[in-house]
Amino acid sequence: MSTSGLIPSRVSRARSLAKLAAAGARSGLPPWARAAVSAGLLAGAALKLDAASVFERIGGVSPAPALAALALASAGQALCGLRWRRLVIGAGAPAQRLPSDFAFARCYLRAALWNNVLPSGYGGDAVKVNWLRAHVDLRRAAATVLGDRLLGFALLALAAAVSLPFTRYSLARPLVVGTALLAVGMMIATVIAGRARALRAALALGGLYVALWCASLWLLARSLALHLEPAATAPVLLVAGVAAALPVALGGIGTREAGFVAALTPLGQSPTDAVALGLAFGALLAVAAAPGVVAPDALRRERRAAARFARWRARCSSGRARFASLTKGHLSVLGLLLAAGLALRLLLAERSLWLDETITFAQVARPLDEVVRLQLSGVHPPLYHLQAALAVDLLGRSELALRLPSIVWSLVAVVACWAWARQAFPRLSPWPATALAALAPFPVWYGSEARMYAQVFALVALAGGLAWRFLERGGWYRATALALTLCALAYTHYFGALFGAALGVVAAVLAATRADLRKRALAVLGCLAIAALSLLPWLLAAFLGRDATSQLPPYKRPDPFSVIIAVVELVAGFHDYRAIGLAAATWPLALLALLLAVPQLARVPVSVGALITLTLLPVASLVGASWLGPRSVFDPRYLTVIAPPLFLLVGALVAQTGRRLAGNLRLLAAFAVAVLLVSLSVIQGQDRGNPRLFQLREALQAAAQATAPGDALALVPQFPLTNLHYDPVLAYYRPPRSRRVIDTLNGPGRRPREAWTMAARSGSRRIALVTTFEGQALSQGLASPSRFVQAFRSYGPLLEKRSFAGVQVRVYALPRAATRPVRTAARAGHGAIDRKEAR
Incomplete structure (x- = not known):
């Protein structure tokens, strides 16, 4: 085409596009009414807000994050074009007769300019339908355009529903349930209704588009020096997108900014900043869609x-x-196990934090350099705490945000156990071991706890799989990956050295007995040495010149039965000690099975013997250190380093047994075992006898419901450490401000009589006594829950009592007329208790 004829053709094409856009603009209000709505909204914003502050905020935009946001937004719009093409294929159109992905992306960008910027509302949709009519029928073209728009909003709604618990929106729970069910239902119906392969690709591209646009909005807010949590980007985009899509304004002008104000005000942003971000986002939409207009139409370049x-x-x-x-086609089964494991962890992640988890929050809710300095004086390496600090900084202080690193690492552990099982037992099914890592109560519990044990589990599984792979095939890149994984394990928990020592024993034995594996076994020992040397500077900085053993919990030396109980908890999870004790009482049967297996140990393969070493040596080391050292270091959570090899051994035994069953019986047995694991994982999160379950949040809510504003609230925690004079759990779950909280850790409120007198003098009608761990032994210098319960029982009538896991709530009456007699009786009848407290 000549240059002289190019301009008229472009002009005529622009006129035809304008006519199509005008046809799409007929939905909703007429153009003059839309102009009036936009003008009215802008005028109202100019009158109520400081326009100078808005433009000052926009004028101070930082170019680097703004350009990055523009690049991500343009890429997201182009991905929408690819998604649209997959939907057209899913609707039955032959892919060979359709234009290329670039043509669809260019048409989508051009339509986005008409939809989001120009005064047409849905004119871009009319442009897309008309362009697609040349290749498919009109009905199919209109249906795919509409389906593409609905799918985009459904995916954005799903992302908003998933991210709402991490934000400060008060309506998170109902919105999560409603929008998640709606979006998932729409996507399932979409997949069932058409060709699954193309629609799955459309869903994947749509999800990537949502992620890119959320990142783009976050970068745009950063360029304007606005603090917007990454988890809040999807809800903000959903509200602003729905507001801009309403056919009541010119190109979303005014309604888009109103949507930003409505979405950002509950997050603490001022309306001025929200309007500034809305205007900047409108400009971003215009510039991101511009490539669809200036893109060349030359067939050769295309x-x-x-x-x-x-x-x-x-x-x-x-x-x-x-x-x-x-x-080998096993991704669907692995994905199913990952989805089930994620659901279990999210279900348990709703529980209240307990002492160690709130200590984690107190340590990580600060700048990263302070986190490192604090861990230098603590008892753990800093790698996990740095990740938790980033999660809290980006996602907020909710329980789910604090537990997110553990959830992610526990899912990594599932994949790592699957890969290690395939490497260690290539002739057996890896799914039993993988199912244990995904559904067993022990990894599920620690996979939803804000501590480092899920990361230890994952790194041990990764290191084991890499070591097995390297010993079989070699490769410098595998050795490098193994060394880095071992270094990460060393900087996650010091007890990672137990796995390192056991792996060193296995490598040393292989180097001495297997000439074909000697070089690779020596390389594994070298990786272990690199990990040890990498931790040496941290150890020198953290432990030289101070006594670190004084900070260890004063556990008693373990008796053999407690070791058996810990192993049972490793398999069955955490439940009431009576049930765990009954299960542990079957240890003679396990001993008999081991005796029967002793004659078979001479024929054990090398891989099985190595896994047995990785399982037994750390347990023996912990028991020996507890008996020989000044204090016990034996605890079920420290057995995390043996959980992956133990699951592999159990999984191999189950897979070997399953081979002897018929196909239907094998499926039935697998289903029964999966149901059992899931049931145990769910029960441990509801069992009040679980020693690691601490429902202080629920107890404080019950105390608030049982009292009225102005009533007193006495919280008496019980700690096993004498040097802990603060309650980090209460620092996280703050009591209601409308209640008169009596400090029972410091000051006169440490004594029951004084606490009761303070509540009576304040004019309270009732006092709620919240006690934790009443059965623990009393440490001198700390408040005693049992003494408070015994004293309050004689001071006033008990109105209500409620029990929670680890917490008791009692509400007593405080009649004003009985205040003086109660105090007199307290002095006369309970002098012995006060003298004991004074001592």
């Missing part, structure tokens, strides 16, 4: 680009084929 994209897609296809051959 063919060249399509050829380059075809070559890139062929390379990706070959990579996917290699990955599929590696996994």
Whole structure:
């Protein structure tokens, strides 16, 4: 086409597009009414807000994050074009007759300019329908355009529902349930209604689009020096997108800014900053859609680009084929186990934090350099705490945000156990071991706890799988990965050295007995030495010149039965000690099974013997250190280092047994075992006898419901450490401000009589006594829950009592007329208690 004819053709094409856009604009209000609405909203904002502050905020934009936001937004719009093409294929259109992905992306960008910027509302949709009519029928074109828009909003709603618990919105729970169910239902119906492969690709592209646009909005807020939590980007985008899509304004002008104000005000942002971000976001939409207009229409360039994209897609296809051959089609089962494991962890993550978890929050809710300095004076390496600090900084202080690193690491552990099981037992099914890592109560519990044990579990599984792979095939990159994983394990928990020592014993034995594996076994020992040397500077800085043993919990030396109980908890999870004790009482049967297996140990394969060493040596080391050292270091959580190899051994035994069953019986047994594991994991989160369950949040809510504003609240925690004179749990779960809280840790409120007198003098009608761990032994210098319960029982009538896991709530009456007699009786009848407290 000549240059002289190019301009008229472009002009005529622009006129036709304008006519189509005008046809799409007829939905909703007429253009003059839309102009009035936009003008009215802008005028109202100018009158109520400081316009100078708005433009000052926009004028001080930082260019680097703004350009990054623009790049991500443009990429997201282009991905929407690819998603639209997959929907057209899913609707039954042959892919060979459709234009290329670049053509769909360019048309989508052009339509986005009409939809989001120009005064047309849904004119871009009319442009897309008309463009697609040349390749498919009108009905299919309109249906795919509408489906693409609905799918985009459904995916954004799903992302908003998932991220709402991490934000400060007060309506998180109902919105999570409603929008998640709606979005998941729409996506399932979409997949069932058409061709699954193309629609799955459309869903994946749509999810990537949502992620890119959330990151783009976060970067745009950073460029304007606004603090917007990453978890809040999806809800803000959903509210602003719905407001801008309403056909009542010109190109969303005014309604978009109103949506930003409505979404950001509950998060603590001022309306001025919200309007500034809305205007900047509108400009971002316009510039991001501009490539659809200026993109060249030359057929030659389009063919060249399509050829380059075809070559890139062929390379990706070959990579996917290699990955599929590696996994042998098992990704669906692995994905199902990951989804079930994630659901269990999210279910347990709703429980109240307990003492150690709130200590974690107190240590990480500060700048990163302070986190490192604090861990230098603590008892743990800093790697986990740095991740928890980043999670709290980005996602907020909710329980789920604090437990998110553990949830992620526990899912990594599932994949690592699957890979290690395939490497250690190539002739057996890896799914029993993988199911234990995903569904067993022990990894599920610590996979939803704000401590470092899920990360230890995952790193041990990763290091074991890498060591097995390296010993079989070698490779410098595998040795490098193994060394880095061992270094990460050393900086996560000091008891990672137990796994390192056991792995060193296995490597040393292989180096001495297997000439074909000697070099690789020595390389494994070298990786262990690198990990030990990497931790040496931290150890020198943390432990030289101070006594670190005084900070260890004063556990008693373990008796053999307590060791058996810990092993039972490793398999069955944490429940009432009576049930665990009954299960542990079956240890003679386990001993008999071991005696029967002793003659078979001579024929044990090398891989099985190595896993047995990795399982038994750390337990023996812990028991020996507890008996020989000044204090016990034996606890079920420290057995995390043996959980992956133990699960692999149990999984191999189950897989070997399952081979002897018929196909239907095997499936039935697998289903029964999975149901049992899930049931145990759910029960341990509801069992009040679980020693690691601490429902202080629920207890404080019950105390607030049982009292009225102005009543007193006495919280008496029980600690096993004499040097802990603060309650980090109460620092996280603050009592209601409308109640008169009596300090029972410091000051006169440490004595029951004085606490009762303070409540009576304040004019309270009732006093709620919240006690924790009443059965623990009393440490001198701390308040005693049992003494408070005994004293309050004689001071006034008990109105209500409620029990929670680890917490008791009692509400007593405080009649004003009886205040003086109660105090007199307290002096006369309970002098012995006061003298004991004074001592």
